[in-house]
Amino acid sequence: MKFTWFHLMPWPNLAEDFRHEHRSVWVDLPNSVFDPARGHEVYNEYLDQLEYAEQLGFDGIGCNEHHSNGYGLMPSPNLIAATLTRRTSKAAIVVLGNSIALYNPPIRVAEEFAMLDCMSGGRLVAGFPVGTSMDTNYAYGTVPALTREKYAEAHELIIKAWTEREPFAFNGRYTKLRYVNCWPRPVQSPRPPVFIPGGGSVETYDFCLENDYNYSYLSYTGYLRAKLLMDGYWERVSERNKDDSPYRAGFAQVICVGETDEEAERLYAEHVSYFYNRCLHIYPGFADAPGYRTVKTIKAGALSQMTRTASEAIGYMSWKELVDDRYIIAGSPETVRQQMEELIKTLRVGHIFCLMQIGNMPAEKVKHSSRLFAEKVMPHLKNIWGEDSHDDRFWIHPLEERAVPAPIPVAATAARPAMVAE
Amino acid sequence: MIDVSNGRAQIRVFEAGKGQDLVFFHGAGGLMPDDPFVARLAQHYRVHAPLLPGYGDSEGAENFRDMLDITLLAGDILDALAVTNPIVVGHSMGGMIAAELAAVAPQAIAKLVLICPAGIWLDEHPIPDLFSLMPHEYPELLFHDVELGTRLITAGLDLENLEFLAEFLITAGRQLGMAGKILFPIPDRGLKDRLYRIRAKTVIVWGDEDKLIRPVYAREFSGRIPRAELVNVAAAGHMVTIEQTEKVVAAIALVA
Numbered sequence: 052m053k054f055t056w057f058h059l060m061p062w063p064n065l066a067e068d069f070r071h072e073h074r075s076v077w078v079d080l081p082n083s084v085f086d087p088a089r090g091h092e093v094y095n096e097y098l099d100q101l102e103y104a105e106q107l108g109f110d111g112i113g114c115n116e117h118h119s120n121g122y123g124l125m126p127s128p129n130l131i132a133a134t135l136t137r138r139t140s141k142a143a144i145v146v147l148g149n150s151i152a153l154y155n156p157p158i159r160v161a162e163e164f165a166m167l168d169c170m171s172g173g174r175l176v177a178g179f180p181v182g183t184s185m186d187t188n189y190a191y192g193t194v195p196a197l198t199r200e201k202y203a204e205a206h207e208l209i210i211k212a213w214t215e216r217e218p219f220a221f222n223g224r225y226t227k228l229r230y231v232n233c234w235p236r237p238v239q240s241p242r243p244p245v246f247i248p249g250g251g252s253v254e255t256y257d258f259c260l261e262n263d264y265n266y267s268y269l270s271y272t273g274y275l276r277a278k279l280l281m282d283g284y285w286e287r288v289s290e291r292n293k294d295d296s297p298y299r300a301g302f303a304q305v306i307c308v309g310e311t312d313e314e315a316e317r318l319y320a321e322h323v324s325y326f327y328n329r330c331l332h333i334y335p336g337f338a339d340a341p342g343y344r345t346v347k348t349i350k351a352g353a354l355s356q357m358t359r360t361a362s363e364a365i366g367y368m369s370w371k372e373l374v375d376d377r378y379i380i381a382g383s384p385e386t387v388r389q390q391m392e393e394l395i396k397t398l399r400v401g402h403i404f405c406l407m408q409i410g411n412m413p414a415e416k417v418k419h420s421s422r423l424f425a426e427k428v429m430p431h432l433k434n435i436w437g438e439d440s441h442d443d444r445f446w447i448h449p450l451e452e453r454a455v456p457a458p459i460p461v462a463a464t465a466a467r468p469a470m471v472a473e
Numbered sequence: 474m475i476d477v478s479n480g481r482a483q484i485r486v487f488e489a490g491k492g493q494d495l496v497f498f499h500g501a502g503g504l505m506p507d508d509p510f511v512a513r514l515a516q517h518y519r520v521h522a523p524l525l526p527g528y529g530d531s532e533g534a535e536n537f538r539d540m541l542d543i544t545l546l547a548g549d550i551l552d553a554l555a556v557t558n559p560i561v562v563g564h565s566m567g568g569m570i571a572a573e574l575a576a577v578a579p580q581a582i583a584k585l586v587l588i589c590p591a592g593i594w595l596d597e598h599p600i601p602d603l604f605s606l607m608p609h610e611y612p613e614l615l616f617h618d619v620e621l622g623t624r625l626i627t628a629g630l631d632l633e634n635l636e637f638l639a640e641f642l643i644t645a646g647r648q649l650g651m652a653g654k655i656l657f658p659i660p661d662r663g664l665k666d667r668l669y670r671i672r673a674k675t676v677i678v679w680g681d682e683d684k685l686i687r688p689v690y691a692r693e694f695s696g697r698i699p700r701a702e703l704v705n706v707a708a709a710g711h712m713v714t715i716e717q718t719e720k721v722v723a724a725i726a727l728v729a
Binding site for chain 1: 534538604605606607610639642643645646647648649650651652653654657658659
């Protein structure tokens with residue numbers, strides 16, 4: 052198993068009556084709600100947490116891309132990843148990912164990911180999401196029905212830019228470049244492992260299988276509701292006669308660990324409630340711009356979360372309901388271990404994206420929960436798919452010898468005024 | 474069904490009536506087979522009402538991506554219909570397409586009627602985001618008589634029923650997915666700089682109570698099209714064709 056400690060970077064100061072004052076946490080939430088000075092603290096706190104996760108022994112640390120979003124302060128995940136390259140040394144840096152249809156020209160992604168791979172010594176996991184409708188269509192203005200075609204073309208360009216060793220011309224419909232020449236190029240050859248976060252699009256299954264990309268389902272609704280979707284994925288794997296390596300698939304899970312079940316509730320209930328009640332308050336009109344999904348995907352189902360009743364209900368669920376219905380996995384290390392094992396086996400996943408900073412959860416609690424998970428849960432799950440099980444196709448290949456940031460010489464700081472005087 | 478644009482689109486055309494040829498380009502909401510406005514027009518004209526790809530059983534949406542593609546598609550449809558000196562009428566998005574075609578091929582269109590067309594954006598009068606609306610929000614924006622609109626639009630809608638929801642999403646996805654290529658996220662593809670090319674005798678029709686594209690836009694169109702006459706219609710919203718059908722029919726007669 053590979054465990055990635057994943058940060059959504061939520062804004063932690065949404066007001067109590069937020070749901071009544073604003074129709075959506077995403078797209079049109081005014082930035083007057085954001086306080087930059089508090090933002091300074093929040094970014095630093097969140098980066099500390101990601102760095103701490105490496106110390107705890109998580110295999111990866113991760114972030115993603117959202118725009119105009121009150122629960123995801125990462126319009127540029129590559130900036131977050133860049134800072135992580137310097138204060139971490141072992142963990143995979145999992146960027147899940149860059150919404151490649153939004154970059155103009157998309158060669159920018161090939162370049163920045165290559166920089167991150169070089170800076171980190173080959174620790175980059177490169178995620179290529181199509182992007183949600185909220186981000187891609189409403190916040191970034193991409194025409195819904197053209198989003199997938201644009202995405203496919205950007206993907207083709209990026210992979211070719213990484214693998215070609217001579218400049219080439221790229222005559223795409225959306226991007227025309229006379230000289231494609233990706234400097235730098237990634238450490239990992241022929242490319243960093245690629246992860247595709249998906250939400251049930253049938254086309255995405257095939258895309259992952261054709262390219263040996265990991266398919267990861269990022270959901271906040273837990274593993275019981277994910278079963279149907281993941282079953283569909285594994286059926287497709289078998290139809291396409293691909294091997295069923297669990298590392299082909301990943302799942303994101305909200306996890307809260309306390310010393311006991313009671314402690315978990317006492318420590319984390321208010322923050323979980325903040326997340327489900329305030330952070331996931333999304334105006335349904337933004338959820339799915341017409342034309343963004345293909346007819347094939349709509350026909351395949353996965354619509355149950357889209358009725359107004361369903362989307363409203365989730366905001367008012369109690370701790371007990373969220374735990375009993377397995378939206379979240381929370382409790383003592385033993386409770387969490389049992390449920391995690393059930394998750395991993397029933398969904399058949401080799402990668403877990405652990406969501407452990409939830410909503411407005413303060414740093415001390417985040418550390419407590421993460422440490423308990425790393426020390427008392429993770430070791431029991433590590434070998435679920437066999438002793439030292441691993442799949443080379445779906446993980447990083449860092450350089451054996453990696454550079455270490457040099458200490459900043461004290462003398463240089465002292466000498467600076469003199470140099471200015473010269 | 475007609476095959477147009479070198480085989481890239483298969484277009485359903487509703488045809489009815491006798492008399493002078495009239496081609497009607499529908500708005501983003503599409504056209505029902507028993508559309509009362511088309512039925513009324515058929516009492517005076519030989520009406521041809523093509524459905525764009527993505528609407529009804531017309532196919533080929535994936536082959537048309539931008540304003541030029543869709544403008545030329547409209548031109549190909551006109552050619553395929555083999556009409557003689559037709560009155561070209563367009564409502565909302567259909568008006569945008571008709572105006573583009575009349576600007577791109579000014580010799581081809583001599584009689585033009587634009588009913589509250591899309592295609593121009595004024596920062597001071599932003600057009601509501603049609604694409605993020607929930608179905609229950611449509612009547613208020615589209616109709617002067619909101620009750621009538623509610624009856625027409627949301628009658629029989631049950632969005633809590635998953636089967637119905639899937640059908641609804643597929644239809645909306647196909648139709649507005651196509652419309653989005655020229656209307657999303659801002660319904661402006663540069664038309665205002667091309668309107669001067671239109672040579673057709675033009676009538677512009679606007680409902681006084683249009684809350685989707687405000688009547689202030691009527692002045693933009695009539696000021697930029699050389700031979701344009703503006704007809705304002707009282708007690709009508711964006712669906713002026715339904716709310717004041719007779720007034721619109723009378724306005725069309727001005728170019729006939």
